[in-house]
Every structure is written in C-alpha cells, then in structure tokens.
Amino acid sequence: MNEARARFFLNLRQSIDPLLRVLSNKSAPPPSLGLAFDISGMPPATLKSSALTYGSVGEMIKDFSIVFGVPKYRTSKPKKVTRKFSFTRLLQPIDNLVTCPACSNIHPSDTICDACYSKVHKLTSEIKKKMMEYNPYVGEKQDREVYVKFKGESEAPAAVVKGKRVIELEKDRPTWFKKLTLKE
Amino acid sequence: MSAHRVAASLPRIGVTIGHTPQKLKTGGIEPSRRARLEVLRRIVTRTVREERVELKWNRAVEARPYVERLIQLGVERGPLDEYTAEMMEWWLPEKDLITKMHEVIVPRFQNRDSPFTSLFRLPPQRLQQFIQNKREVWKRYDIGVLEIDGNPFPAIQAAHQEQSDSILDVLLADALRNHQITLQEKLEASTESK
Amino acid sequence: MKVPVRSILALRKASTAVAAVEKVTPVTLSSEFFDHIRHEVYGDSKKVDKVVVTVKTEESSKPVLVNRNVSTAFHCLNHINKQFADDAVLVEVIPSVGGSYFSSVNQPLQDQAEIRKIGFDTLENLNLVNEAYWRSCSLVTAAFLREALDVDVDFKFSDGNIKDGFFSVVVKGLDGNIFTPDELGTINRFGKSYIREEKQLEVISIPSTIAEESGINGDNLIRIGRQVFSTNGPVIRSTRQIGRFLILRSKIAAKSEKDVIVGGVSIPTKQPTSSYSWSLIAKNANQKFSRNL
Numbered sequence: 042m043n044e045a046r047a048r049f050f051l052n053l054r055q056s057i058d059p060l061l062r063v064l065s066n067k068s069a070p071p072p073s074l075g076l077a078f079d080i081s082g083m084p085p086a087t088l089k090s091s092a093l094t095y096g097s098v099g100e101m102i103k104d105f106s107i108v109f110g111v112p113k114y115r116t117s118k119p120k121k122v123t124r125k126f127s128f129t130r131l132l133q134p135i136d137n138l139v140t141c142p143a144c145s146n147i148h149p150s151d152t153i154c155d156a157c158y159s160k161v162h163k164l165t166s167e168i169k170k171k172m173m174e175y176n177p178y179v180g181e182k183q184d185r186e187v188y189v190k191f192k193g194e195s196e197a198p199a200a201v202v203k204g205k206r207v208i209e210l211e212k213d214r215p216t217w218f219k220k221l222t223l224k225e
Numbered sequence: 226m227s228a229h230r231v232a233a234s235l236p237r238i239g240v241t242i243g244h245t246p247q248k249l250k251t252g253g254i255e256p257s258r259r260a261r262l263e264v265l266r267r268i269v270t271r272t273v274r275e276e277r278v279e280l281k282w283n284r285a286v287e288a289r290p291y292v293e294r295l296i297q298l299g300v301e302r303g304p305l306d307e308y309t310a311e312m313m314e315w316w317l318p319e320k321d322l323i324t325k326m327h328e329v330i331v332p333r334f335q336n337r338d339s340p341f342t343s344l345f346r347l348p349p350q351r352l353q354q355f356i357q358n359k360r361e362v363w364k365r366y367d368i369g370v371l372e373i374d375g376n377p378f379p380a381i382q383a384a385h386q387e388q389s390d391s392i393l394d395v396l397l398a399d400a401l402r403n404h405q406i407t408l409q410e411k412l413e414a415s416t417e418s419k
Numbered sequence: 420m421k422v423p424v425r426s427i428l429a430l431r432k433a434s435t436a437v438a439a440v441e442k443v444t445p446v447t448l449s450s451e452f453f454d455h456i457r458h459e460v461y462g463d464s465k466k467v468d469k470v471v472v473t474v475k476t477e478e479s480s481k482p483v484l485v486n487r488n489v490s491t492a493f494h495c496l497n498h499i500n501k502q503f504a505d506d507a508v509l510v511e512v513i514p515s516v517g518g519s520y521f522s523s524v525n526q527p528l529q530d531q532a533e534i535r536k537i538g539f540d541t542l543e544n545l546n547l548v549n550e551a552y553w554r555s556c557s558l559v560t561a562a563f564l565r566e567a568l569d570v571d572v573d574f575k576f577s578d579g580n581i582k583d584g585f586f587s588v589v590v591k592g593l594d595g596n597i598f599t600p601d602e603l604g605t606i607n608r609f610g611k612s613y614i615r616e617e618k619q620l621e622v623i624s625i626p627s628t629i630a631e632e633s634g635i636n637g638d639n640l641i642r643i644g645r646q647v648f649s650t651n652g653p654v655i656r657s658t659r660q661i662g663r664f665l666i667l668r669s670k671i672a673a674k675s676e677k678d679v680i681v682g683g684v685s686i687p688t689k690q691p692t693s694s695y696s697w698s699l700i701a702k703n704a705n706q707k708f709s710r711n712l
Contacts, residue, residue: 152345
C-alpha cells in the first residue's frame with residue numbers, strides 16, 4: 042500500500058517536472074521528445090537513476106556511451122574471413138630443416154647449429170673475458186696473438202707459442218677444441 | 226676524391242655487399258646518413274677489439290665489408306700509407322686497436338686472399354627484451370656471428386670430416402661408385418649401338 | 420650340381436635343435452662346453468668377490484662396485500643408464516695393472532679397471548668397431564645356419580673387411596650343395612626372426628694355456644643362443660645391434676669342391692638408411708661376392 046503510494050507520487054513528479062522546466066526557463070530548448078518515455082511501468086529503483094536531467098557532462102556521456110563507437114555497417118563476410126584466415130595468419134611449414142651432423146640438432150639449412158654454437162659461445166666468452174683484461178689507458182695493448190692454455194696442460198713448446206700472449210683458463214680443454222700443433 | 230681513387234686500385238673484397246642500405250637505428254643517435262656510419266664504426270671497432278661478435282643479422286651483413294676493406298687496406302698498403310692511416314684513425318678511434326690491427330691482425334693475412342672474415346647465421350632466437358609490470362616482452366631476433374679469421378677462439382664450425390668410416394658410409398659409398406660405373410657403361414654401350 | 424637341398428633344409432623346431440646339439444661330440448663346441456670353459460677360466464660364479472670399476476664417460480667418471488669374474492662391462496655401463504649400455508659395441512678396458520685392451524661388452528671383468536664405452540658413433544677406434552661388427556655378423560650367420568640346416572655343419576671364419584662390401588662364412592658339410600633362391604628366401608626369413616630375438620653374444624676370453632689344453636683355436640669363445648664358436652677378437656653386444664641383414668647367396672669354395680661359402684651384408688641398427696640405399700648396397704655386395712673367389 043505504502044509502495045503504491047510512493048510510486049504514484051513519483052510518477053506525478055516525473056510528469057510534472059518537464060512541464061515546470063519548460064514553463065520556468067523559456068530560453069532553454071525543450072526536452073527531446075525522442076528521449077521521453079513512459080516511466081510508469083518502470084520499477085522505482087531504476088527510475089531514480091534514469092532521470093532526464095544530468096548533473097555533469099561526464100554523467101551524460103556515461104549514460105550515452107551505448108550510442109558511441111558502435112558499428113555502423115555490417116562487416117562483410119570476405120572481410121571477416123580475410124581477418125581470420127589471411128596469409129599472415131596461416132602457419133607456414135618450414136621446409137629447409139637439416140640435422141646437425143655433430144649433434145643431430147635440427148636447424149634451418151642456412152644457419153649454423155645453435156646447440157653446437159652455444160658451447161662455443163660459452164668458451165668464447167670465457168676466453169674473451171681473459172683477453173680483455175688489459176687497460177688501454179695506461180698504454181697496455183693487444184699487441185700479440187693469443188694462445189689459450191687450459192688447466193693441467195704442460196707448457197706448450199716455444200715453436201707453437203711463438204711469443205704469443207698465453208691465456209690460462211681454469212678448466213680442462215674440451216675434446217672438441219683442438220690443440221694448436223706444429224703441423225699448422 | 227682520394228678515397229675513390231685508392232679504393233679503385235685495391236682488389237675486390239671477397240664478401241657479399243648487402244643490396245639494401247640498412248637503417249641501423251640506435252638509441253641516442255638521431256637517424257641520418259652520418260648516424261649510420263657512426264653505428265658502423267662502433268661495430269667495426271668492437272669487431273677488431275673482440276675478434277668475434279654477435280650482432281643482429283642485418284648489421285653483421287652491413288658491417289662485414291667495412292671490416293674486410295679495413296683489413297685489406299692494412300694488408301695491401303701497410304701502416305705507412307697516408308690513406309690507410311687516415312682510415313684506421315677514423316674507423317678505430319681507440320689508439321690501441323690501431324696497434325692491434327697492424328701488429329696482430331694484418332700479419333695473419335699477409336699471404337692470404339680475401340675474405341678475412343667469416344659470418345655465420347644463427348637460427349631465429351626468441352629472446353626476452355624486458356619485463357614491464359610483470360609482463361615479459363619477448364622478441365624474435367635474427368643473429369649473425371661476425372668474426373675475424375685466425376682468432377684464438379674455438380672454431381664455430383668443426384672441420385668437416387673428409388670421409389666417414391662408419392659401416393653404412395663405407396658400404397654406401399662403394400655401392401654408389403659401382404652403380405655409377407655400371408650406369409656409365411650402359412650409357413656408352415647405348416650410344417655406341419646407335 | 421643342383422641336388423634337392425630342400426630335404427636338408429628343413430627348419431627345425433627348437434626342441435630338435437637342442438637334441439642335435441647334444442649329439443655333437445665334445446670336441447665340437449657345445450653350450451655345456453662353453454659353461455665348462457667359463458668355470459675353468461673364471462672360477463666358481465657363486466663365489467663373489469667385489470672390485471671397483473670406474474666407468475668413464477665424456478663428462479665424468481663413475482666408480483661402480485661389481486663382482487669380479489661375473490659382472491661384465493655391460494653391467495657396469497648400466498649404472499650410467501640403460502641407453503648408454505645398450506649403445507655400447509666394445510669397451511676399452513684400462514686395468515690398474517698392465518696395458519689397456521679392447522674387449523667385448525659381454526665379457527666378464529677380471530680385475531679393477533677403468534672402462535670406456537665405444538659405440539658406433541665414436542670417432543676413434545672406428546675400424547675396431549667395424550671389424551667387430553663384421554666378425555659378429557658372420558658368427559650370427561653361422562649360428563642361425565646351424566640352427567636352420569638339418570645336417571651337422573662346421574664353419575670356418577675368414578677375416579673380412581668392410582671395404583670388401585660383404586662378409587662370408589665357409590660352411591663345411593653341405594657336400595657342395597648351394598642354396599636355391601627359394602631356400603635363400605627361407606633362410607633369410609629365419610635369419611631375420613633369429614636376429615629379432617635379441618640374443619646376447621656371450622664372450623669368454625681364453626688364456627692360451629687353456630686354449631691349447633681344450634683344443635680351441637682362437638682367443639675368444641662366443642656363445643649365441645646355444646651355438647658356440649671360437650674366434651679371434653671382440654664381438655658386438657647383442658643381435659639387437661644388427662639392423663638390416665641379408666644373406667646374398669652361396670657358392671662353391673674355390674679350394675675344395677665340398678665346402679660352400681655363404682656371403683651376406685648387413686648394417687647396424689644405429690645407422691638406419693632408406694630402402695633404396697639398402698637395395699644399392701645389397702646389389703653391390705651381391706655383385707662383389709659373385710665376382711670374388
């Protein structure tokens with residue numbers, strides 16, 4: 042009973058409000074007819090928020106957001122299909138794969154085996170680190186070739202070293218890194 | 226002008242020159258023609274200092290002819306040549322590297338033909354670029370390994386074995402040889418009969 | 420020269436095969452004789468004596484505790500992993516006393532030693548592996564021929580070379596009967612199933628004194644299934660390592676009219692190839708075997 046009475050008063054106010062506004066402020070444009078709708082059937086909770094007056098622009102935009110950024114035209118079938126399955130979206134077979142003869146790793150034929158290279162890279166970095174241990178600002182230079190000596194190796198003969206700068210590494214020589222010999 | 230004259234009198238460098246000039250953008254340098262040279266100079270300097278460097282593939286291709294030409298100048302003209310000295314000074318801003326060039330790298334190639342460098346391409350690598358708000362950003366890189374030959378590092382590609390002694394290879398090589406001989410004989414016989 | 424060989428070439432049932440082996444005189448090598456020699460060389464297998472054997476791999480070396488004169492290199496390699504042990508063709512044994520030598524994987528270890536696996540993919544000692552493989556192939560051929568043939572046959576092994584393109588076994592006791600293509604097909608089918616059974620090649624290394632006493636010529640005694648042969652030099656681990664295998668044909672030996680030479684060709688399981696390549700190899704081997712005397 043109480044609820045019915047509340048709804049009645051609300052309906053009454055809602056219908057009188059625009060009329061009052063038109064009468065009180067003549068310069069303002071009349072409310073859009075398109076937006077006027079019958080609020081009598083609406084439940085009271087939504088009625089409060091869907092008032093036709095907006096406190097701020099932000100509030101209005103928030104309410105109107107459904108009107109913005111919607112597709113104006115239907116996206117055609119070819120466009121959709123192209124977007125989904127165009128040549129950039131397809132998986133391409135790689136047909137130039139080869140196996141590395143040393144480690145059987147698979148890699149493209151125009152590249153080197155990255156599994157083999159990774160161990161070369163590791164050792165190279167270690168040697169390089171030792172090689173770069175010089176200070177050019179006090180006149181030190183890389184003025185000699187480098188000879189790499191591993192842990193547990195005896196001194197190489199002078200004919201092999203030939204006055205090279207000897208770099209010593211604290212690890213055993215890997216089997217795949219061949220030793221310098223006189224034959225070369 | 227002089228550059229043109231000297232360069233023409235030098236033999237061809239034995240490496241491929243990339244057909245499209247790469248942009249070679251780098252942070253901190255405004256992209257321009259001059260910036261391109263600046264980037265190339267960095268790469269050349271680094272290559273001479275470290276003798277084996279990993280670069281993006283297109284940069285490695287772009288920088289390789291410059292390294293090659295610089296070494297060639299040293300080999301062909303020697304340290305006393307005016308133009309060579311000028312080039313060395315420009316491409317290697319660090320003085321100790323000029324010494325290294327003339328005393329270590331150039332003597333290696335005195336009795337050798339170009340190319341003096343090697344370039345290897347690695348399979349595309351997927352590497353992490355950075356982490357932004359716990360979001361890992363990965364990128365695919367094409368990486369090339371540029372090296373000056375005769376370096377002290379382990380060889381990137383193991384010396385290819387001339388002949389394998391495995392049972393399959395021995396048998397198959399023999400079979401193929403004999404197969405080819407029979408085919409040859411058949412062919413000759415057929416041509417004679419005609 | 421063709422005689423109906425079909426009568427002699429009846430594939431035996433397993434039971435008859437065992438019976439036939441027992442018939443053979445003790446001078447001929449039998450399975451029991453093999454056990455006897457093993458007892459003589461290595462002593463009682465029930466008396467357990469422990470030794471430490473170090474297995475060397477490329478990266479590390481691992482000491483394992485095994486039974487002296489009972490455990491083989493295969494057992495030691497199994498401590499690394501099964502795959503590693505299965506791949507082994509030969510082992511290099513470096514005893515704590517004395518020089519190193521190459522031995523078969525299934526040969527019992529007699530003393531404290533370091534062992535190093537040699538497989539088909541090892542670069543060094545590849546010629547040793549090839550020799551061992553070729554030797555094993557002829558031994559396996561002999562083993563299944565003895566099982567398959569209905570007559571008692573004896574074999575003579577010649578040192579073949581991989582470069583010949585084929586291996587061969589001299590079969591004595593066939594009275595100059597060569598196999599017809601039909602029989603060859605049957606033998607090949609039987610051989611294939613025999614090899615598929617994954618028989619181990621058990622090996623005893625015999626000291627020269629015992630060899631002289633028992634009248635064995637050769638320094639190794641090999642047992643495949645129930646067939647025993649003597650040979651010089653190491654052999655592979657198991658018939659599992661034999662991949663494609665083909666008996667090409669048989670022909671009369673040049674020296675004596677009675678003996679028959681059986682030739683074949685094979686490649687290891689570890690070296691797979693296409694059927695086309697294999698057909699080329701087989702064809703080439705057949706031609707070479709026919710030409711060779």
